[in-house]
Amino acid sequence: MTTFQELSYEEAPKIIIKPPGPKSQELLAKQRSLETRAVVYSKAFPFGIDSAKGATIKDVDGNVYIDWVSGICVLNLGHNNPFVTAAVKTQLEKVWHALEFPTASRITFLEKMNSVLPGKLHGHAKTLFTVTGADACEAAISLAKHVTKKGTIVAFGGSYHGIHQGIVSLTASRKYLQSSGTTRHGVFHIPYPYSYRFPFLVERKGDEAKVILRYLESLLADEHSGLDEPAGILVEPIQGEGGYIVPPNDFLPSLRELADKF
Numbered sequence: 001m002t003t004f005q006e007l008s009y010e011e012a013p014k015i016i017i018k019p020p021g022p023k024s025q026e027l028l029a030k031q032r033s034l035e036t037r038a039v040v041y042s043k044a045f046p047f048g049i050d051s052a053k054g055a056t057i058k059d060v061d062g063n064v065y066i067d068w069v070s071g072i073c074v075l076n077l078g079h080n081n082p083f084v085t086a087a088v089k090t091q092l093e094k095v096w097h098a099l100e101f102p103t104a105s106r107i108t109f110l111e112k113m114n115s116v117l118p119g120k121l122h123g124h125a126k127t128l129f130t131v132t133g134a135d136a137c138e139a140a141i142s143l144a145k146h147v148t149k150k151g152t153i154v155a156f157g158g159s160y161h162g163i164h165q166g167i168v169s170l171t172a173s174r175k176y177l178q179s180s181g182t183t184r185h186g187v188f189h190i191p192y193p194y195s196y197r198f199p200f201l202v203e204r205k206g207d208e209a210k211v212i213l214r215y216l217e218s219l220l221a222d223e224h225s226g227l228d229e230p231a232g233i234l235v236e237p238i239q240g241e242g243g244y245i246v247p248p249n250d251f252l253p254s255l256r257e258l259a260d261k262f
């Protein structure tokens with residue numbers, strides 16, 4: 001039985017050579033010559049990775065780090081988790097790629113997904129597999145527009161929904177839009193209830209969600225507000241790139257009520 005301590009390199013953190021070491025510098029130079037400047041993480045963390053284990057990473061120069069990135073939340077069980085490794089090995093020994101044909105593992109996964117869905121979704125939902133979060137958002141807004149026959153999507157300042165040419169207009173940051181060759185057509189951004197940086201005056205800290213909800217309701221109710229009838233609202237339950245912002249507890253339920261009302 002693997003112990004928790006054995007899942008990671010026990011000596012982490014350990015710096016043998018000041019990063020970036022010579023082997024890392026060599027790999028970084030080769031990467032710069034072969035990949036575009038769109039690569040960003042190796043600029044912020046200048047080292048080449050040799051191996052990883054649990055919550056730790058070892059670079060090619062022998063330094064060991066604690067990993068606070070975890071593949072942007074996709075490695076929540078750690079690097080080389082033995083249980084995940086065993087499951088992947090078992091599947092690879094059977095079939096690698098099966099397009100959309102049913103396999104036992106695919107059906108098991110679908111049933112498990114359905115079993116943990118909350119509220120009215122439980123037992124009444126179907127799954128659409130996509131490749132990335134941007135794909136999922138593209139599918140969601142396409143479905144909303146198809147069902148409602150409306151064209152505008154409400155999103156929030158500080159949001160990140162991907163950088164595909166369609167979905168990038170809903171991502172708030174200008175820097176992604178400027179290089180995409182697209183414009184913000186059919187998009188309406190409003191502030192996220194973030195008390196540290198909030199553009200509207202509030203009587204007391206903590207009222208940001210109430211102010212935003214009142215503002216949105218007035219936009220939806222007034223045909224002269226400048227907001228066309230929206231097909232839907234795209235929102236991150238917890239903003240990531242915006243600063244890891246957790247909204248007040250009543251924000252998402254109240255947003256759901258506004259969507260139902262309008």
